[in-house]
Amino acid sequence: MNNGILAGCRVYVVEDNYLLAMSVSDFLESAGAQVLGITGKLAEAQRYVxxxxxxxxxxxxxVNLRSETSYPLADQLVASNIPFLFxxxxxxxxIDARFRDHPVCCKxxxxSALREMVSAICTRH
Structure with a gap:
């Protein structure tokens, strides 16, 4: 069992740059998180959620998934009470003013900063 900072945290990654998505997944898993999946497509992410x-x-x-923003998914996450960071x-x-109370990790x-931010919003530790 991994006892990292994110042990027990189940995280879904929505990122349209495949290499970056894989890096994020690796960062999170190295801290103990369980990465549930990765997608770069808004519709696929909405369906999964x-x-x-x-x-x-x-x-x-x-925030930006190819030619569209991820704000419709952010609305869905808010409605489902699922914490997220941009x-x-x-x-x-x-960031759209509606979501300014959500953390933002700039690329x-x-x-370590990403792991700390995910730890701060994760509902399971």
Whole structure:
């Protein structure tokens, strides 16, 4: 059993850059998290959250997913009471005002900072 900072935390990663998504997954798993899945597609993420909302403790959510924003998924997560943090290559001030109370991890990020932010929102430790 892994006793890392994220031990027991089940995280879903929504990131359209495959290599970055794999790196995020590795960062989180090295801290003890269980990564439930990775996707870079909004519709796929929305479907997954609808079908597994009771299994998700936290979501790492890229603001921009190819040609669309992830705000519809953020709305869904808020409605389902699933904690999430945004990742973005832009300034945190660019986040839609509705979501300014959610943490933002700006890219490129330091793995330890991402792990700490996920730990802060994860509903299971």
């Amino acid at each position: 609808s079908e597994h909302d009771g299994d998700i403790d936290a979501v790492v959510l890229d 990742t973005t290559g832009y300034d945190a001030a660019s 490129p990020f330091v793995p």
